[in-house]
Structure formats: C-alpha cells, structure tokens
Amino acid sequence: MRTGGTDERSLVVAAEAGDRRALDDLARVSLPLVYTIARRALGGLPDVDDVVQDTMLRAVRDLRSLRTPESFRPWLAAIATRQVSSHLHRRQADAERAVPLEEMAEPPHADAENLVLACVELSRGRRQVVRASRWLDRGDREVLSLWWREAAGRLTRAELAEALATSVAHAGVRLQRMRSQLDLCRSLVAALDVSPRCAQLTVALDGWGGRPSALWRKRILRHARCCSACARAADGLSPLDRLTACLALFPVSPALLATARRPSGSRVR
Incomplete structure (x- = not known):
C-alpha cells in the first residue's frame, strides 16, 4: 500500500516512538527514493544495492535525530547522497592502492571515467x-x-x-x-x-x-x-x-x- 504525505508522517512518528512495524513500513515505502538516487549517481556500476543497504541502515539508526517528521524525505535523500559520495571515494581509494608504485606517475581515473561513461x-x-x-x-x-x-x-x-x-x-x-x-x-x-x-x-x-x-x-x-x-x-x-x-x-x-x-x-x- 502506498503512503501519502500524511500517512508517511504518521509512520515516521510511530517509528521514532519505537513501533517496529511502522519502521518496517517506513523503510519499505522509502526504498524507491533511495534506489532512484543511487541508480542515478552510479548508473551501471554494480554496487547500487550496497549503497542502498548502507543508506537504509544509517537512516534507521539515526531516525531519532530527525528534527521534524515532514523533513523525512529530504533528510533521507541527503543520507543517500552522502553514502554515494563515500562509496565513490572508497572505490577511488581502492583503485589507487591497487596500482603498482611504478604506474603512479599519473593518478588512476578508471573508476571516474567508467562512472562518467555510464552517466x-x-x-x-x-x-x-x-x-x-x-x-x-x-x-x-x-x-x-x-x-x-x-x-x-x-x-x-x-x-x-x-x-x-x-x-x-x-x-x-x-x-x-x-x-x-x-x-x-x-x-x-x-x-x-x-x-x-x-x-x-x-x-x-x-x-x-x-x-x-x-x-x-x-x-x-x-x-x-x-x-x-x-x-x-x-x-x-x-x-x-x-x-x-x-x-x-x-x-x-x-x-x-x-x-x-x-x-x-x-x-x-
């Protein structure tokens, strides 16, 4: 069942109060938004699911820090965006560590180039x-x-x-x-x-x-x-x-x- 703005606010309030079922429902109706952000940023890269999972875990953990129930979606979108950024930085760092020292005359751009090409x-x-x-x-x-x-x-x-x-x-x-x-x-x-x-x-x-x-x-x-x-x-x-x-x-x-x-x-x- 799809939740409108009012129902979503109720889910946020209930989830913050410790209602496990409301938290599960809130996570379910929020997944499409998080997947949209991750897919748009990562394109064909194979790690969309990992970014989505990290985002949802962080959102569930930090839900009580949300200032107002009405700001839930912008707050969740900001978390997803930060997770995408962190993920891309980790991929770039891993790529740099994997390059032999003699090949470090120029920094590796393979991941960045692949991302640009995918986008x-x-x-x-x-x-x-x-x-x-x-x-x-x-x-x-x-x-x-x-x-x-x-x-x-x-x-x-x-x-x-x-x-x-x-x-x-x-x-x-x-x-x-x-x-x-x-x-x-x-x-x-x-x-x-x-x-x-x-x-x-x-x-x-x-x-x-x-x-x-x-x-x-x-x-x-x-x-x-x-x-x-x-x-x-x-x-x-x-x-x-x-x-x-x-x-x-x-x-x-x-x-x-x-x-x-x-x-x-x-x-x-």
Whole structure:
C-alpha cells in the first residue's frame, strides 16, 4: 500500500516512538527514493544495492535525530547522497592502492571515467526515450507518464489502474502494450539518428516535415523492418528498465493525478 504525505508522517512518528512495524513500513515505502538516487549517481556500476543497504541502515539508526517528521524525505535523500559520495571515494581509494608504485606517475581515473561513461550512456538513453515518447499515441503517452511514477514508488499499480479507469489486470496489459510501442519508437529514433542516414530511409522520408505523427511512424517502421542497416541501429539501445532512474521526465496531467488520488470506491465521471 502506498503512503501519502500524511500517512508517511504518521509512520515516521510511530517509528521514532519505537513501533517496529511502522519502521518496517517506513523503510519499505522509502526504498524507491533511495534506489532512484543511487541508480542515478552510479548508473551501471554494480554496487547500487550496497549503497542502498548502507543508506537504509544509517537512516534507521539515526531516525531519532530527525528534527521534524515532514523533513523525512529530504533528510533521507541527503543520507543517500552522502553514502554515494563515500562509496565513490572508497572505490577511488581502492583503485589507487591497487596500482603498482611504478604506474603512479599519473593518478588512476578508471573508476571516474567508467562512472562518467555510464552517466553519459544513461543520459543519452533518457533523451532518446523522451524523443521516442513523442511518437507514441496520446493514450500511450499517458500510460508512460503514470508508469514512470509507479516505478518511482509514487503510485501503486492499483492507483495507476484507477487513473486509467480500468482494472489492475487490464492496466498491466496496457503497460506491456505501451512498452512494446515505446521500444518500437526508440528503434525508429535510433534509425533516424544514424549518420550518415540510410539512403533508402532518406528516400522514404521525402515530404516529411520533421514532426512525429502516426502516419510517418508507420512508414518509418515499415522501412526499418525491411532494412538491416536501420535494424542494426537499435542493437545498442539500453534496456528500458535501466533508464527508470529518470523517473520524472514525463509530466502527468492534473486530471490523471486527481483520478489517481481519488479515494477508493469513487467513480470516474
């Protein structure tokens, strides 16, 4: 069950008072925030889980030092950020100790470079997802915006389904369908980005004004399915799940959010 601001405040107060169940619930609903921060900072590095665990242990240990229950999330985010920084410093120190003395003429930058490369890759992938989303139909764009928030822990699947005025089971079907369409649109964007562009694709784009549309999406994808060069352009795309570190790219319309926050049992008019 997702907790809103008021419920989270109650959990903080109860956890500070020694309620073990409240502490467990608070840790559970806080995990998505901590994972988001760690993944955004560490990208593809293999130590995200360690940073998350260290953050949660420190938060549980120091919870009574929290000044006000309302400041819990900023306080937790600050702890996560410090843990990421400490982790990166430890990795750098370990790398320096592992380098033989004769190779120390220049300081080792392998970890820093790997981190930068990982961040660049993710940043490029996120921009590509944004561009690909513009090729989706309006309904799929709405599903996408809600899915990001579910992945961030801001919505439960039940709230997402309620926002879409459908059942939880059918919401899952719509999510899968949207993700399939988004992957196709990502391959479309990848084909358009190839330089130099496929000559046959250039011919197929004759008359295109540069704006995404359902008609041109169909034409470009039809070409890409038959063109090995354009199909290869999508081979290096990062898995979509790996890009969920950027969870607030797509704004949700006020109407959708209002529906998602409507109490259970309310009907959509």
